[in-house]
Amino acid sequence: MPASYAYLGPEGTFTEVALRTLPEAATRELIPYVSVQSALDAVRTGEAEAAFVPIENSVEGGITTTLDELVAGAPLMIYREVLLSITFALLVRPGTKLSDIKTVSAHPAAQPQVRNWLKKNLPDAHWESAASNADAARLVQEGQYDAAFAGEFAAARYGLEALETEIHDAENAQTRFVLVGRPARPAAPTGADKTSVVLWQRDDHPGGLRDLLGEFATRGINLMLLQSRPTGAGIGNYCFCVDAEGHISDRRVAEALMGLKRICLQVRYLGSYPRADMQPVEVQPPRLGTSDDEFVAAADWVARCQDGRF
Ligand SMILES: O=C(O)C(=O)Cc1ccccc1
Numbered sequence: 001m002p003a004s005y006a007y008l009g010p011e012g013t014f015t016e017v018a019l020r021t022l023p024e025a026a027t028r029e030l031i032p033y034v035s036v037q038s039a040l041d042a043v044r045t046g047e048a049e050a051a052f053v054p055i056e057n058s059v060e061g062g063i064t065t066t067l068d069e070l071v072a073g074a075p076l077m078i079y080r081e082v083l084l085s086i087t088f089a090l091l092v093r094p095g096t097k098l099s100d101i102k103t104v105s106a107h108p109a110a111q112p113q114v115r116n117w118l119k120k121n122l123p124d125a126h127w128e129s130a131a132s133n134a135d136a137a138r139l140v141q142e143g144q145y146d147a148a149f150a151g152e153f154a155a156a157r158y159g160l161e162a163l164e165t166e167i168h169d170a171e172n173a174q175t176r177f178v179l180v181g182r183p184a185r186p187a188a189p190t191g192a193d194k195t196s197v198v199l200w201q202r203d204d205h206p207g208g209l210r211d212l213l214g215e216f217a218t219r220g221i222n223l224m225l226l227q228s229r230p231t232g233a234g235i236g237n238y239c240f241c242v243d244a245e246g247h248i249s250d251r252r253v254a255e256a257l258m259g260l261k262r263i264c265l266q267v268r269y270l271g272s273y274p275r276a277d278m279q280p281v282e283v284q285p286p287r288l289g290t291s292d293d294e295f296v297a298a299a300d301w302v303a304r305c306q307d308g309r310f
Contacts, residue, residue, distance in 0.1 A: 004029040005179070006039040006048040012134035012154035018084040018177040019052040035131050036065045043181060044074050050181035057086070057175040060112040062227040067241050070180070070270055071198050071229055078196055078271040079187065080179040085172065088114055089152035089162040091137050096146060098163060101125055105136035106149035109175070114149050116169040122147075134158075176276065186272040189247035192280045194224055196270035199240045199260060200231070209240070215259040216244055219252040220283040220290035245281045247272040251295035252283070 005025060008015040009032020016032070019025050031048065033039035039051040055066045070076055088110060092101070098121065105128040106114070118125065128145055130136035134157070136148035141158040148154075152162050201208045216223060225243035246253040248269070260267050275281075283290045289298070304310050 003049040004031050004047075006031050006033045006042040006051040008036055008039055008053050008132050009033055010132070010134050010138055012137060012151065012157040013132045014084060014086060014151055014175060015052060015054055015132070015177060016134075017151060017153065018082040018175075019179075021082055021084075022052075022080060022179065024080075025052075034135070036063070037069055040066075040069045040076065040180060043076060046182075050079060050179050052177060052179050054109065054175050055081075055178045056225065057109055057113070057173065059170050059173050060109060062225070062229075062241065063109055064229065066178075067227060067229055071239060071241065071268070075183050075268065076180050076270070077183045077186070078178045078273055079181050080273055081194075081276045082177045082179075083174050083276040084177065086113065086151075086168065086175050087165070087173070088133075088149040088167040089155065090164040090167060091140060091148045091150050091152075091155050091158070091160040092146065092163050093140060093143075094159075094161050096163065098122070101146040103128055103145040104147045104149065105130045105139055105145040107131070107133050107136070110149045113169055113173050114167055117167050121164075186248060187274070189249050189272070190274045190278075192275045192278045193247040193272050194243050194245055194275050194281075195248055195253055195257075195272040196225075196241070196243050197257065197260070198266075198268040198270065199242060199264050200266040202263065202265040204236070211263060212240065212260060215256045215263070216242075219256045221246055221252060221256055222281075245275075250281075251292040252290045255295060 005028045007019050011032055036053045039053055042048040043051045053066050054063045056062050101122055104125045108129045110133055133150035134154050137150045137154045137158040137160055139145050140148045140160060152165050155162050199212050222245045227241045228238040231237040231239050248254055
């Protein structure tokens with residue numbers, strides 16, 4: 001049996017479409033799971049080699065179920081990311097008219113992307129959350145709901161028709177997906193990489209978050225995501241999910257992680273992987289002293305001082 005990738009199913013999700021854009025997916029068995037949790041569990045138990053799940057969208061931010069799964073439990077690592085532009089179709093059983101629709105369903109992350117359209121076109125329709133957009137389509141096929149927001153491509157799979165297409169409140173809405181596996185040596189740097197970590201503060205004090213962010217700022221590292229998630233230990237207790245430009249093998253990134261390790265209660269490394277947009281990482285101001293060579297030279301100098309060879 002070939003190694004398998006678990007993904008947020010059932011068949012016909014945006015997740016499946018995004019997964020199939022990865023060359024390595026062609027050589028794996030792709031297995032749909034009913035939820036992000038179950039797909040990631042399959043990785044943790046060794047049932048699947050990796051799982052492919054949505055993690056962030058440009059309209060609403062982080063997909064919290066995915067972030068929370070990565071933050072807690074046995075450590076996992078992000079290997080790859082994919083960006084997909086998203087527009088929704090309104091899928092119904094053949095013959096259904098707009099005026100027949102009393103209930104609509106989709107994944108919760110779809111709601112902020114279709115809210116204005118719904119208000120204008122179906123102001124009285126009742127929203128029912130589904131485990132995924134394709135699952136909403138499946139439930140429409142079964143007769144549980146009247147309409148689903150999903151990819152137009154899901155219509156054929158579930159015997160539905162698209163009453164409307166190209167539904168999107170925000171232009172250029174994109175969703176980011178990640179391939180998650182068990183911890184392993186990160187892939188070699190490409191020059192266009194990002195590094196994901198979760199940070200827990202040691203204590204609550206004024207400027208605490210600034211101290212964490214300062215470890216990146218002083219080394220010229222730009223951030224691409226900062227999302228706080230409750231730790232579950234009471235109101236006001238948060239950890240921070242951070243995506244930073246660069247690879248752990250870049251000296252400035254490694255030094256920032258060392259700085260964070262010293263000042264944080266806990267740091268969870270979630271991986272270094274190529275950016276989907278393949279934009280080369282440019283060191284941000286302060287540029288002075290943030291290149292690999294300068295870190296090496298400075299470390300050499302300290303070693304020579306310690307040796308009395310300066
Ligand atoms: O992949 C899907 O179809 C999902 O249900 C997740 C999702 C939700 C909203 C936008 C893109 C992907």
